[in-house]
Amino acid sequence: MTKNRNLVNETIQQVENYIQQNELMIGDKLPIEKELAEIFGVGRSTLREAVKILVYSNVLEVKQGSGTFVKNGSIGEFSTTDLLRARSMIESQAIVLAAMYRTDKDMLRLKEVLFQRNRLLEAGNFSEYIEADLAFHQQIVAMSQNPFLIKWYNELLPDIKLHLSQQVLRMEDYQDNTSLHNTIYRALLEGKAEEAQAMVQKNIFTDEEDEIG
Amino acid sequence: MTKNRNLVNETIQQVENYIQQNELMIGDKLPIEKELAEIFGVGRSTLREAVKILVYSNVLEVKQGSGTFVKNGSIGEFSTTDLLRARSMIESQAIVLAAMYRTDKDMLRLKEVLFQRNRLLEAGNFSEYIEADLAFHQQIVAMSQNPFLIKWYNELLPDIKLHLSQQVLRMEDYQDNTSLHNTIYRALLEGKAEEAQAMVQKNIFTDEEDEIG
Incomplete structure (x- = not known):
């Protein structure tokens, strides 16, 4: 694992911990990118990469113009x-x-x-x-x-x-x-x-x- | 092969020969059931069974109320x-x-x-x-x-x-x-x-x- 890969991985984990610790529910909004990057002490490009993966995984949802929200995180309708x-x-x-x-x-x-x-x-x-x-x-x-x-x-x-x-x-x-x-x-x-x-x-x-x- | 099976098979063949010998083209109409059964010398239930198979196979098409027509006989859009x-x-x-x-x-x-x-x-x-x-x-x-x-x-x-x-x-x-x-x-x-x-x-x-x- 490269250093970069570890960094994105850790950030993904941090976002998930943040959601848990702040007891965010489905539909709740996350702080803005700049704020989150400061909380986690990472660069904005690293944060952006982590958020992308979390969106692919149905954990987060980005609504253009209104922010990033917690999603259900479940796989499609099939097992x-x-x-x-x-x-x-x-x-x-x-x-x-x-x-x-x-x-x-x-x-x-x-x-x-x-x-x-x-x-x-x-x-x-x-x-x-x-x-x-x-x-x-x-x-x-x-x-x-x-x-x-x-x-x-x-x-x-x-x-x-x-x-x-x-x-x-x-x-x-x-x-x-x-x-x-x-x-x-x-x-x-x-x-x-x-x-x-x-x-x-x-x-x-x-x-x-x-x-x- | 049972006798019955042979009979339907022969009738299918007769219908195909009839189309060929009379040079019927796609869209051409076949004689009515009674007439065809007489031409081929078979019972109407045998003829009906043969026509059903030819419809399944895209060789014939039955238009309700107007008769039986020659179709293109080709398999779907795939090989x-x-x-x-x-x-x-x-x-x-x-x-x-x-x-x-x-x-x-x-x-x-x-x-x-x-x-x-x-x-x-x-x-x-x-x-x-x-x-x-x-x-x-x-x-x-x-x-x-x-x-x-x-x-x-x-x-x-x-x-x-x-x-x-x-x-x-x-x-x-x-x-x-x-x-x-x-x-x-x-x-x-x-x-x-x-x-x-x-x-x-x-x-x-x-x-x-x-x-x-």
């Missing part, structure tokens, strides 16, 4: 298990097809997205990291060339984003899957569909007890 | 390969979850649907057979208890129905998968998820060259 199973099903199928249809152009684009993902994580730029991580997986699904898989994966994306943000929030537990992502890329490059598939499943069920065949 | 891959993906995942969550009540209902499916096929009651066959697979997906799988499978159903109808139309090639369906049921009953999964995939890719891992 995490249902979501991860559906995600794993699509990605597992997509990567086999992606290995069949991959072109040099596809693989170059995937490499770029992967590089960006890893760089953003390293820099502790979490909100952009989350976007880049999802772009990596979305690119693999697109490479399957199956319109059903592409459509359904798009439907899942908001919930996947929420879940990933919540994982990032659980700092202690959050596993850095960078090497796993590099392995997925390499296996796909070499057309090793089964290996890539196993890694995709491992990536999704990291931190989760539930796994399916 | 058959895309459709079968998406179908196989959902059913393969669903049956593993169905094996985990199955209850006595589920299995009894599945047995009833299976019995009905087999009976209708044996009787050559094709249009109802198609409905019962789909109900069997839909019941397994429902048993997965995963809202994503259930929703997506429902989206696929019209195209699966069209494809199945077209398979039934290709009489010579049409494989009677009854014993395969009985095996799926038994494997599920005994909780043999992997075996059931393999049979599900075999059922979908029967007649198709393409198969995926």
Whole structure:
């Protein structure tokens, strides 16, 4: 973990502690950015990054022009298990097809997205990291060339984003899957569909007890 | 193949020959039921059954009050390969979850649907057979208890129905998968998820060259 990443993580924790200690309820407003940055003793850009992750995670809500508010913090209308199973099903199928249809152009684009993902994580730029991580997986699904898989994966994306943000929030537990992502890329490059598939499943069920065949 | 089944099949073929020999185009009207039954020398219930299958298959269209017309006969907006891959993906995942969550009540209902499916096929009651066959697979997906799988499978159903109808139309090639369906049921009953999964995939890719891992 880089210093920057630790700093954003600590700030996220501080915001959550602040909400708890001040007994803020859903709908309650937080102090303005400048004030919060002073309370926590962090720079405004660090605070802004922490707030972004908390918004992705449904913990906070920013209403343009009126401020930042406490939100319910719950994942969509489905259970995490249902979501991860559906995600794993699509990605597992997509990567086999992606290995069949991959072109040099596809693989170059995937490499770029992967590089960006890893760089953003390293820099502790979490909100952009989350976007880049999802772009990596979305690119693999697109490479399957199956319109059903592409459509359904798009439907899942908001919930996947929420879940990933919540994982990032659980700092202690959050596993850095960078090497796993590099392995997925390499296996796909070499057309090793089964290996890539196993890694995709491992990536999704990291931190989760539930796994399916 | 029962006698009844052969008769409906032959009538389907006769209707298709009639369209070809009379050079009927999309939108052209067919003679009335009574007249067609006389031309082909079959009973009206046999003709009605043949027309039903041809409607399911997009070959004919019945406009209430004005008659039966030639339609384009093409499958939805997606390729058959895309459709079968998406179908196989959902059913393969669903049956593993169905094996985990199955209850006595589920299995009894599945047995009833299976019995009905087999009976209708044996009787050559094709249009109802198609409905019962789909109900069997839909019941397994429902048993997965995963809202994503259930929703997506429902989206696929019209195209699966069209494809199945077209398979039934290709009489010579049409494989009677009854014993395969009985095996799926038994494997599920005994909780043999992997075996059931393999049979599900075999059922979908029967007649198709393409198969995926």
